[in-house]
Amino acid sequence: MSNSTEELAILPATSEPYQIVYEDDVLLVVNKPAQLLTVPGRHPQNQDCLIRRVQREFPFAEVVHRLDYDTSGLLILPLTKRVLSDISKQFQARSVQKHYIAVVEGKLAKAKGVIELPLAADEQKRPLYKVCPQQGKPSETRYRLLSYNAAANHSRVQLEPVTGRSHQLRVHMLALGHPMLGDSLYAPGAIAAKSPRLMLHAEYIRFVHPLSRAVIEFSAPAPF
The missing domain is CATH 3.30.2350.10 (Pseudouridine synthase)
Structure with a gap:
């Protein structure tokens, strides 16, 4: 990102x-x-x-x-x-594997899936990005529902960006109909106001150590 x-x-x-x-x-x-x-x-x-x-x-x-x-x-x-x-x-x-934790508005229709929507800069609304089949670059996100809070009507999801486009996770979840809480750029005002921060955290990363060539992985729990 x-x-x-x-x-x-x-x-x-x-x-x-x-x-x-x-x-x-x-x-x-x-x-x-x-x-x-x-x-x-x-x-x-x-x-x-x-x-x-x-x-x-x-x-x-x-x-x-x-x-x-x-x-x-x-x-x-x-x-x-x-x-x-x-x-x-x-x-x-x-080959670097990573995933994020996000809290999004609403209940996901599927427990897991893949979002493949091309993304491009929104020239009319810079610095935002948008789904654009004509000029967009191929973009892929895998998602998995972790839990749903019915009282608050929001879902906790794990997101894995296969590609690494600018704002990919935020725009893909928005396109799916589930903007992230606290997202001042993309979420409607009431949803953006539900959290003092963007509810998106890079929780896990896995890669090959450049010297030892051992596969190493790290995680840091989301602070929300």
Whole structure:
């Protein structure tokens, strides 16, 4: 998920610290809090971000993938150029496995499924994205219903992005008729107001360690 939306507005950085989930000589896995950019934004007031905070302690840390400002969860941060290259290739090959937890409005009709809807930038509503069969890039999300809260009429779902388009999970769930709670960009006002934060968290990641070649996996429970 990219940071394109965050380059256009002032986004106050949370004071909540990041957490180190794993550390060795060549890479980190960290848990990013919500309401913190992964990298600096274009706006001069958007310089406080995850990577700059991490680099105070780990000067050689670099970004290989991103989470949106509003999204919390796990990120791999390489500490060497070799590891950066290796992890980048794993992402390009779609061999990195990851899933997210989200809370969405309504009850899903199916317990699990696959959403395949092409996505493109919405030129009329930048910085939003939209489903666009003509110009959109192929995008695929697997979903699984975890639970349904009838009293509140919302569902807890596990989302696995097979592709990694900007705002893919948010737009795909919206297209399915289930906007995410706290989503100030895509959810109707009443649904956006149901949570002080976007209810989307990168809970799990699995990849091959660039040096040992062992498969390693990490999880960080959703804070909601």
